[in-house]
Amino acid sequence: MPDAYTQLLNKIIEMGRLAAVDALVQWDQDTYMPDQGVSARAEMCAQVAITSHQLQTADALGELLASNSETGDPIRDTNIREAKRDYERACKLPAELVEQLSWASSLAKSAWAQARQENDFQAFAPHLEELLGLVRQKADALGYDSEPYDALVDEYEPGAKTAEIASLFGSLREELVPLVRELTQSPNQIDDEIVRRHYPEAAQEALCRHLAAAICFDFSAGRLDRSVHPFCTSMGPRDVRVTTRFDEQFFSPAIFGVLHEVGHGLYEQGLDPAHQFTPMGAATSLGIHESQSRLWENMVGRSLPFWKCHFASAQEYFPEALGSISLNDFHRAINKSAPSLIRVEADEVTYNLHIILRFEIERELVSGRLAVKDVPEAWNQKSQEILGLAPSNDSDGCLQDIHWSLAGFGYFPTYALGNLYAAQFYKQASQDLGNLDEQIARGEAQPLREWLRVNIHQHGKRFRAGELCERVTGKRLTTAPLMQYLSGKYKPLYGLA
Amino acid sequence: MPDAYTQLLNKIIEMGRLAAVDALVQWDQDTYMPDQGVSARAEMCAQVAITSHQLQTADALGELLASNSETGDPIRDTNIREAKRDYERACKLPAELVEQLSWASSLAKSAWAQARQENDFQAFAPHLEELLGLVRQKADALGYDSEPYDALVDEYEPGAKTAEIASLFGSLREELVPLVRELTQSPNQIDDEIVRRHYPEAAQEALCRHLAAAICFDFSAGRLDRSVHPFCTSMGPRDVRVTTRFDEQFFSPAIFGVLHEVGHGLYEQGLDPAHQFTPMGAATSLGIHESQSRLWENMVGRSLPFWKCHFASAQEYFPEALGSISLNDFHRAINKSAPSLIRVEADEVTYNLHIILRFEIERELVSGRLAVKDVPEAWNQKSQEILGLAPSNDSDGCLQDIHWSLAGFGYFPTYALGNLYAAQFYKQASQDLGNLDEQIARGEAQPLREWLRVNIHQHGKRFRAGELCERVTGKRLTTAPLMQYLSGKYKPLYGLA
Numbered sequence: 001m002p003d004a005y006t007q008l009l010n011k012i013i014e015m016g017r018l019a020a021v022d023a024l025v026q027w028d029q030d031t032y033m034p035d036q037g038v039s040a041r042a043e044m045c046a047q048v049a050i051t052s053h054q055l056q057t058a059d060a061l062g063e064l065l066a067s068n069s070e071t072g073d074p075i076r077d078t079n080i081r082e083a084k085r086d087y088e089r090a091c092k093l094p095a096e097l098v099e100q101l102s103w104a105s106s107l108a109k110s111a112w113a114q115a116r117q118e119n120d121f122q123a124f125a126p127h128l129e130e131l132l133g134l135v136r137q138k139a140d141a142l143g144y145d146s147e148p149y150d151a152l153v154d155e156y157e158p159g160a161k162t163a164e165i166a167s168l169f170g171s172l173r174e175e176l177v178p179l180v181r182e183l184t185q186s187p188n189q190i191d192d193e194i195v196r197r198h199y200p201e202a203a204q205e206a207l208c209r210h211l212a213a214a215i216c217f218d219f220s221a222g223r224l225d226r227s228v229h230p231f232c233t234s235m236g237p238r239d240v241r242v243t244t245r246f247d248e249q250f251f252s253p254a255i256f257g258v259l260h261e262v263g264h265g266l267y268e269q270g271l272d273p274a275h276q277f278t279p280m281g282a283a284t285s286l287g288i289h290e291s292q293s294r295l296w297e298n299m300v301g302r303s304l305p306f307w308k309c310h311f312a313s314a315q316e317y318f319p320e321a322l323g324s325i326s327l328n329d330f331h332r333a334i335n336k337s338a339p340s341l342i343r344v345e346a347d348e349v350t351y352n353l354h355i356i357l358r359f360e361i362e363r364e365l366v367s368g369r370l371a372v373k374d375v376p377e378a379w380n381q382k383s384q385e386i387l388g389l390a391p392s393n394d395s396d397g398c399l400q401d402i403h404w405s406l407a408g409f410g411y412f413p414t415y416a417l418g419n420l421y422a423a424q425f426y427k428q429a430s431q432d433l434g435n436l437d438e439q440i441a442r443g444e445a446q447p448l449r450e451w452l453r454v455n456i457h458q459h460g461k462r463f464r465a466g467e468l469c470e471r472v473t474g475k476r477l478t479t480a481p482l483m484q485y486l487s488g489k490y491k492p493l494y495g496l497a
Numbered sequence: 498m499p500d501a502y503t504q505l506l507n508k509i510i511e512m513g514r515l516a517a518v519d520a521l522v523q524w525d526q527d528t529y530m531p532d533q534g535v536s537a538r539a540e541m542c543a544q545v546a547i548t549s550h551q552l553q554t555a556d557a558l559g560e561l562l563a564s565n566s567e568t569g570d571p572i573r574d575t576n577i578r579e580a581k582r583d584y585e586r587a588c589k590l591p592a593e594l595v596e597q598l599s600w601a602s603s604l605a606k607s608a609w610a611q612a613r614q615e616n617d618f619q620a621f622a623p624h625l626e627e628l629l630g631l632v633r634q635k636a637d638a639l640g641y642d643s644e645p646y647d648a649l650v651d652e653y654e655p656g657a658k659t660a661e662i663a664s665l666f667g668s669l670r671e672e673l674v675p676l677v678r679e680l681t682q683s684p685n686q687i688d689d690e691i692v693r694r695h696y697p698e699a700a701q702e703a704l705c706r707h708l709a710a711a712i713c714f715d716f717s718a719g720r721l722d723r724s725v726h727p728f729c730t731s732m733g734p735r736d737v738r739v740t741t742r743f744d745e746q747f748f749s750p751a752i753f754g755v756l757h758e759v760g761h762g763l764y765e766q767g768l769d770p771a772h773q774f775t776p777m778g779a780a781t782s783l784g785i786h787e788s789q790s791r792l793w794e795n796m797v798g799r800s801l802p803f804w805k806c807h808f809a810s811a812q813e814y815f816p817e818a819l820g821s822i823s824l825n826d827f828h829r830a831i832n833k834s835a836p837s838l839i840r841v842e843a844d845e846v847t848y849n850l851h852i853i854l855r856f857e858i859e860r861e862l863v864s865g866r867l868a869v870k871d872v873p874e875a876w877n878q879k880s881q882e883i884l885g886l887a888p889s890n891d892s893d894g895c896l897q898d899i900h901w902s903l904a905g906f907g908y909f910p911t912y913a914l915g916n917l918y919a920a921q922f923y924k925q926a927s928q929d930l931g932n933l934d935e936q937i938a939r940g941e942a943q944p945l946r947e948w949l950r951v952n953i954h955q956h957g958k959r960f961r962a963g964e965l966c967e968r969v970t971g972k973r974l975t976t977a978p979l980m981q982y983l984s985g986k987y988k989p990l991y992g993l994a
Contacts (some may be wrong), residue, residue: 223529
C-alpha cells in the first residue's frame with residue numbers, strides 16, 4: 001500500500017493527464033479539425049470535462065487531502081497545497097452553477113459575436129447582465145475578503161488582490177499617460193509603411209520558424225501551426241504547441257505573434273519534466289505566463305540588438321520589402337507607438353492603458369456600482385480620459401473583446417501584470433547576465449533562456465507570482481522597471497532623448 | 498427520470514465519446530506529435546483507457562442492461578444487444594489479464610522489431626510463447642463452442658466461426674493456387690517499370706486528394722495527412738481521417754493506399770450521424786470494413802474504367818513519367834501480379850494466399866498443435882506449398898508482421914474475408930446499378946457510394962457481417978464472386994482470355 005502522499009500524487013497525476021488530453025482535443029479543434037467535426041467535438045469535450053470534474057471532486061481525493069499535511073519538503077508541500085486549493089474551489093462551486101455558467105457563456109459568445117458585428121450593445125446587454133449575476137454567485141461561493149472581484153481574479157492570478165492591482169494600475173496610469181502624450185506630440189513621428197508592404201506567407205512562416213529556433217524553442221518537443229486566434233498550449237514540457245496566423249500585407253502579426261507565443265512555449269518547455277502533470281510542473285499564474293511571452297516578444301524581439309543579429313535573415317526572406325531598408329528604419333517601423341482603439345493592435349506603450357480601462361470598468365461591473373446599460377458611456381468616457389480618444393461605435397469600444405462573453409471577469413489584469421513582471425525580470429536578468437544586449441546581438445539567446453528557466457520556469461507553482469518576483473528581483477512588483485524600459489526605449493525612438 | 502433505455506443510451510454515448518477522444522489522441526500521436534511527446538502521450542492514453550474501462554465495467558451499466566430487454570425496435574435492440582456484448586466481454590476479462598496482455602505485448606512489440614531487424618526468431622520466441630499463453634487464457638475467460646480461436650476471431654469479426662472461415666479459405670486456396678500458377682506461367686508477363694519511375698511527392702499528394710474527392714470522400718468531414726503506417730480513424734461520421742505515406746520512386750503505395758483508406762473512410766462517413774457514438778452508428782466488423790477499402794482500392798481503383806476517367810489527370814500531374822504512356826500499358830502496370838514474400842506488397846490475386854498461410858498457422862498455434870519453436874519451419878513449408886516460394890530468412894517470413902506481437906491473433910482472417918465480401922458486394926452493386934463500369938468511366942462514383950451507404954453503411958452494427966451479406970446479396974458469403982472477378986480481370990491482362 002503506497003503512503004498517503006503517493007496515493008494523493010497518483011490522483012493529482014490522473015487529473016493532470018486528463019487535462020493534457022483536454023488540451024490536445026482543444027488544440028486539434030483550433031488547428032486541424034474538419035468543419036463538420038464541431039458538434040461531435042463539443043460532445044467529446046463535454047465528456048472529458050465531466051470525467052475531470054468527477055476526479056476533481058471525488059470523496060477519495062478529499063480523504064487523501066485530509067490525511068496529507070505539510071511535510072517541510074517544498075515539492076510535496078507545493079503539490080499538497082495546490083491540490084487542496086483546486087479541490088476546495090471545485091467543491092465550493094455547485095455543479096448547477098458551473099453548468100449555468102457554461103450554458104450562459106456559450107449563448108453569450110454567439111450573441112457577442114453578432115452584437116459586435118452589428119454594433120448593437122443592447123443585444124448583448126441581457127447576456128452580460130446574466131453572466132454578471134452568475135459570476136457574482138461564483139464569487140460568493142468561492143468567498144473573498146474585500147470584494148467579489150478578488151475571488152474572480154484569484155482564479156487566474158492566485159493570491160493577487162484587487163486593491164493591490166488597483167494601486168499598481170493607478171500608478172501605471174499616472175506615469176503612462178504623460179509618456180504617451182509626449183510621444184504623440186513629438187515632431188519625430190514614425191511611419192510604419194515599411195512593415196505594411198507585401199510579405200509572402202511562406203517566407204513569413206520560414207522566418208517565424210527561424211526566429212523561434214533562434215530563441216531556443218525546441219521543435220523536437222513542440223510544434224508551430226496555424227489557427228484563427230494565435231495561442232500556446234501544452235501536453236507537458238515535451239509537447240508544447242504554438243500557433244499563429246499570417247497577413248501578407250503586414251509583417252508584424254505573425255513574426256511578433258510567434259515570438260510572443262514562443263515566449264509562453266519556453267515557459268512550458270522549461271517546466272521540470274520530472275513533475276509533469278503535477279502543480280510543481282505547471283505554470284504559477286497567467287501574469288507570470290504573460291511576462292514570459294511579453295519579454296521575448298517586446299524586450300527581446302522588438303529590440304535593436306535582436307535585429308542586429310536577425311535583420312540580414314529577414315532581408316533574405318523578403319528582398320523586395322526589406323532589401324533596401326536600413327536596420328534603424330526597420331527598428332523604428334516595428335516600434336511605432338500611437339494611441340488606438342483596438343487592444344489587440346496596440347503597441348507596447350499604449351497596450352497597458354487598454355488593460356487599465358477594462359480593469360476599472362469590470363471591477364465596477366462586478367461590484368454592481370456600474371450598471372450594464374451604462375457600460376458604453378463609461379467606456380467611451382474612460383477611453384477619452386486614458387487613451388485620449390473615444391470610439392465612434394461600440395464595436396470598436398466595449399464590444400471589442402471576447403472575454404466578458406466567456407465570463408472571464410478578472411482575466412484582463414493578468415495582461416498588464418505580465419508586462420510589469422516582464423520588465424522587472426528583464427532588468428534583473430540584464431544585471432545578472434551582464435552583457436545581455438551583446439549576447440542577444442550575437443544571437444545567443446541561450447543564457448537568457450537558462451536564466452529564466454532556473455529562476456522562474458523550473459519552480460512550477462512552488463511560489464505565487466508576487467513571492468516569485470521578490471525572490472528573483474529582491475523587490476515587490478512595481479511600475480518602475482516597466483516605465484524605465486519604455487521611457488528609455490521610446491524617447492530616443494521619438495527623438496526625445 | 499428518463500426511462501431505462503434512455504439511461505442506457507446515455508451510458509453508451511459516454512463510452513462512445515471517450516472512444517472518439519482516444520481515437521483522436523492516437524491519431525495525433527501518429528501524425529503531428531513531436532518526437533519527445535511520446536512518454537507523456539503513453540500516460541495520456543493510459544488515463545483514457547482506465548477511464549473507459551471504468552465506464553465499461555461499471556455496476557450501474559450492468560444494472561441498466563439487466564433492466565433493458567428486447568423491444569422489437571431494431572435500433573434499440575441493436576444498441577442493447579451490442580452494449581450487452583461489450584459489457585459481458587469487459588466483465589469476463591479479469592483486469593489482471595488485460596494488464597498482463599498490455600505489458601506483454603508492449604515488450605513483445607519492441608522485441609519483435611529487433612528480432613525482425615536481426616533475423617532472429619529465437620529472440621522473439623519467448624515473447625510469442627508468453628502471448629500465446631495469455632491469449633489462451635483470454636479465450637478461456639471469454640468462452641467458446643468449438644476451439645479457443647473462435648473466441649479470438651469474434652473480437653474482430655463478431656459471430657464468425659473458425660470452422661466456417663477454414664472452409665471458405667480452404668476453397669479459396671484450392672481455386673487460387675491454380676490461377677496464380679496460370680498467371681505465373683503465362684508468356685505475357687507484365688513489366689511494372691512504368692509505376693517505378695520518378696513521381697514527385699507534391700504531385701502524388703495532389704492526385705491523391707483529387708482521387709479521394711472523385712470517389713466522394715467529403716473533406717469538410719475529413720482529412721488526409723501523413724503517417725509512417727497508413728490508417729483510417731474516425732471521431733464520428735463528420736470527422737474521419739485517413740493517412741498515407743509517399744515513395745517518390747513508386748506510384749502505387751500512396752495512390753492505391755489512399756483509395757484503400759478512403760474506402761474505409763467512406764464507410765465511416767456513411768454511418769448515420771443520428772446514431773453517432775452508439776453501436777447503430779458504428780461499423781459492424783473488420784471484415785466488412787476491409788470490404789469497403791478493398792472495393793474502392795481494387796475493384797474500382799485498379800479498374801480500366803476508373804483510369805479511363807482519371808488517367809489524363811495523372812498524366813498532367815506526372816508529365817515526365819506518364820506523358821507518353823498509353824492507358825492500357827498503365828493499366829497493366831498497376832495490375833502486375835506475381836507471388837512474393839511480403840504480404841503488404843502483394844497484389845490482389847496473391848494477397849489472399851498470404852492470409853490463408855497466416856490463418857492456418859495461427860489457428861494451430863492457438864490450439865497448441867503447433868509449437869512456437871516450429872513456426873519458422875511450418876511457415877516456410879506452407880509458403881512453398883501455397884505461394885510457390887519460401888523465404889530465405891525469417892525476417893521475410895514468419896517475422897514480417899507486427900500483429901502477433903500485439904497479441905492480435907484472429908485479426909488476419911478479416912483481411913481475406915474483406916476481399917471476399919468486397920467481390921460479392923461489388924457483383925451485386927453492378928447488377929443493381931446496371932452500367933456501373935460506364936458510370937465509373939464517366940467519373941460518377943456517387944451511385945456506387947450511395948448504394949454502399951444504403952445497403953451497408955447506414956445499418957451500423959444492426960446486422961452481423963454474414964447476415965448483412967445475405968441481406969444485400971441474397972447469398973451467404975462464397976468464394977465464387979472473388980474468383981470470377983480475379984479470373985475475369987487477370988486472365989485477359991495476362992493474355993489468357
